[in-house]
Amino acid sequence: MPQPPLFSIIDKAVFDYHMIEPGDRILVGASGGKDSTAMIEYFANRLKRNDAHFSFTALHIETDFEACTMSPKLREQLQSWNVETKSLFVDVQNRVQEGQKMSCYWCSNQRRNELVHYAVKNGYTKIALGHHLDDILETLLMNMIGKGKLYTMPPRLNYQKYPLSIIRPLCYADVETIKLHAKAAGYISTTCTCMFQDNSGRKEARAKLLALTNGDRYAKERMFNSLRNIKTEYLP
Secondary structure (H helix, E strand, C coil): CCCCHHHHHHHHHHHHCCCCCCCEEEEEECCCCHHHHHHHHHHHHHCCCCCCCEEEEEEEEEECCHHHCCCHHHHHHHHHCCCCEEEEEECCHHHCCCCCCCCHHHHHHHHHHHHHHHHHHCCCCEEECCCCHHHHHHHHHHHHHHHCCCCCCCCEEECCCCCCEEECCCCCCCHHHHHHHHHHHCCCCCCCCCCCCCCHHHHHHHHHHHHHHCCCHHHHHHHHHHCCCCCHHHCC
């Protein structure tokens, strides 16, 4: 039986960027949303292959926001895929210091830091995050327009101060492909809806990306490929 189209897309990204290597212990950030759930399902299916010489664990960072917790039904779904799932509580609000503002960005950074610390402490070699093609291109536009800098989230990032790499297996997959897969698979997913969300910059970048590509997956792929085909002699 052929694998889902999404998994073939992920396979190519994994191959191109050497995301999974023999002996890897991968810590997967499990947010509870469709993106990370699709990534976890992919890893669970890949482990069934004869050449699967790696292991992985799904880690959900629990916070003090009830709206951002993983549902029991999703935990059951991960268990049905034989996925080792762990949770780690982070009291995000009490980490906000005087003069700082509680925000989605702050919370995200705190959760990311906990993933890194947990991975280093427990001997993982890689952290897998669920950022997809749209996320990468939106971040590119946000940095270009808002900061005047040309950079985004790379498919693979090797830390210099940790024996650890960040990988983004969904980097070739656009959001619509993931939505279609999630619908076909009947995912039980959750999305954080806490009171501190302020994604206006992300929403604006999403609208700009839609205007540039008309939602066409191949146009998005060409934008992504342009980042790997930079003609420096024609730049300032």
